[in-house]
Amino acid sequence: MKAVRLEAFAKLEVNIVTEHYFSKHPTSDVVEKEFTMKLQDKRIKFVSVSGVFSFGKPDRASLMLLKYIPPLYGDVLDLGCGYGLIGISLKIIFPDINIHMSDVNERAVRYAKINAKNNNVVADIRAGDGFSVWDEKKFDFVLLNPPIAAGKKVWTKLIQDSRSHLKGKGSLICVGFHNKAGKTIEREMELSFKNVSTLAKSGGIRLYLSRREG
Secondary structure: OOOOOEEEEEOOOOOOOOOOOOOOOOOOOOOEEEEEEEEOOEEEEEEEEOOOOOOOOOOHHHHHHHHHOOOOOOEEEEEOOOOOHHHHHHHHHOOOOEEEEEEOOHHHHHHHHHHHHHOOOOOEEEEOOOOOOOOOOOEEEEEEOOOHHHOHHHHHHHHHHHHHHEEEEEEEEEEEEHHHHHHHHHHHHHHHHOOOEEEEEEOOEEEEEEEOOO
């Protein structure tokens, strides 16, 4: 599998009080921080914002997912999209996919829409908890960087609920730090899907895939 070349260039150093990125209505002051990410032969500009995960620069786990993601097709959901780093980038890598994005954090969704528009990406972006905003919608791929700080009960439910929102042979792809809940992520995927494989390993981060069967 050919790795995707990625580089990130951050600007605007700002000191800010952190806030839980899984809050529905962040109360912190809105502070923006822009960065540009080089993706293959394109430069993608993002506006990140306080109160949303990965403020100021792309996080290592998301970059790992983008670097080693297998070929995608059909309907793809970026679950817990933040300000749109993964979903927008994947639409640029795989222009033929139908990208869907959602997050419980309404500020995150607002900025995901801004970033999609700024990068000329067409995406279905919704605010809501887990799969609650997708009703009976089913996907070929669900992508998840589990919100570990939200607590095990929250992110394990996202893994468990993914199966019923996948098409016949659809796949859940999760990324995580191996020594920081990564082993638990792998175990929960195995329990929910009866299969799990490791797509890539790098710098203590693992990329896992489970396929819906039957």
